[in-house]
Amino acid sequence: MNKTLNRRDFIKTTSAATIGVATVASGITLTTFASANKVPVTNEKRWGMLIDTNKLTEADIDGMVSACQQEQGWGSEVHSTGAQRPDWIKKLKVKDKATGKISNLALMCQHCEEPPCVDVCPTNASMKREDGIVLVDKHLCIGCRYCMMACPYDARSFVHETLSNQKEHMPRGKGTVEACTMCVHKVDKGEAPACVVSVNSDAVIFGDLYDASSQISQTLKTVQSTQIRADLNLNTGVRYSGI
């Protein structure tokens, strides 16, 4: 069994190992684009979400938050305290001052058509895909946090500590900014975002806002809906009804 390693074997094994490493490594990219999808993203689609606060229960929202945490791997930071913890999706309870009506809603990146975060980003790290999904390129983000100052929805988080056990599809990095990606890695595979899947009713509808026959477009035609801070004319991808 005591086989001596000759030159030919050495070259054979090392090149095999090198090719192996190269193959695996090429699959691990630091971008949030799903590599499985070979079709280029076009502006023929615009992904959106409609959240009906009349149907959405508090338990639903809790489920959305934990689905997001599980899918994207945030929320188990050990050093960050209180407002330092990442907060990709928030559960809000809002009361109308005049009528006293209380609504519960989930608030995350609203994926604006005219995103202020993209406007202010000095290095183009904040960007909007052709299909309307707003993302942060973790390679270009210098951690200046201007986007967090500009976001009208407080939807972005800054990574305050070194992270471990990250999800392969969602690399995150200390010193950079992050937010809801509308589960772009799932959307590119034809699936719905994790938070949408977690809700059992039709309280949250996901779909293509440009497709007149999609459920979200059909519903938006019939129900009263609104955008948060509609006065800013940002044309958000996430819409709400019932507030």
Place this chain on the structure above:
Amino acid sequence: MSNIRFEQIEGKSLGFYVLVAGLGILVLAALGSMYYMEHHGHFVTGMSNRIVWGMPHVFALFLIVAASGALNVASISSVFGKKIYKPLSRLSGLVALSLLAGGLMVLVLDLGRPDRLIVAMTEYNFKSIFAWNIILYNGFFVIVAIYLWMMFERRMNKFSQKLGMVAFVWRLVLTTGTGSIFGLLVARHTYDAMIMAPKFVVMSFSFGLAFYLLILMASYKWTDRKLGDIIVNRLANLLGVFVAAVLYFAIVFHLGNIYLAENNNVEMILFSMDSIYTNLFWYGQIILGSIVPLILIYHPATKGNRSILGLASMLVIIGGFIQMYVLIIGGQAYPLEMFPGKEILEGYGGIVSYTPSLPEIILGVGGIALALIAVTFLIKFLPFLPESLADEVSNPHHKS
């Protein structure tokens, strides 16, 4: 005017070395703080997802604003043709560059990824005010450096006035850009107003001149050079005018907000209730940083007294710093108005608290130290200061 002679300071006294060593230690401490914060991540700071810009930004923007203002003394000579200010121009350019270097050091070292500075220099989003500011800061360095060279190099003297004009316009654009970082934040009621741009310009006049006066008086006193009353009193009067102008802008800005119902809450909570920002605003910015210096500068009993002027300049700097703190931190502490007409019961809201950590403060102080060490060193190696600014030198028609 021809008898103005520029000369390096000797820089061999014990005091000089103590000053340089002291400032050097502060700069090193700042680098240490930066390493600590970057190594651990920003969780060791008082900053959070709500107060995203903390103490380092207060220092950085304060220094950057002061930097552009410090160039004013040179501009008064080159742009407005006031000959008496000409001997002061070299120092004016130097203080401007040094303050900017200090401010930028703090700004850059507080980035989440300062190692990616090269990205900020190579990837530009021309829609971003921040990206424009990077260009404006770099341009300021180049223009003021050439301006200084033209002042030093006899053959180039004749062009210095023209370049002084370029520098003056550039600095106005630069401070407008810095103010616009806040003025164009449409999402935040505490900022969103273009008055921020002229407000920052006026703030720069005041803070920059206060720094300039202190550095001028200290360097002449410590090197036993003559500094006459004519120049000092003129600069003191000018400082008074600038302080009053800053006060005017503060009043207009806040009264305007109180008048507009949509911004009422912001003003009420920040400036009429018992929060840290209320106290800082009234006692720090308004009383200590504006009213007291105005009295010290203009009151017959204190007018013309050098030590009192030094104190007034110091108060303008402290008050200006507090103004920056209230503006940057106070402006973020107030929650975003996401649902007009509605109240957020849970999940978001409330005035968020912020306690700056020691490393943040040390980093900021290091920025000031860097600016001062640059001035101290360069006046030793290059002839920035006239060997005398006595009244009969600066104004030959002066009759004592």
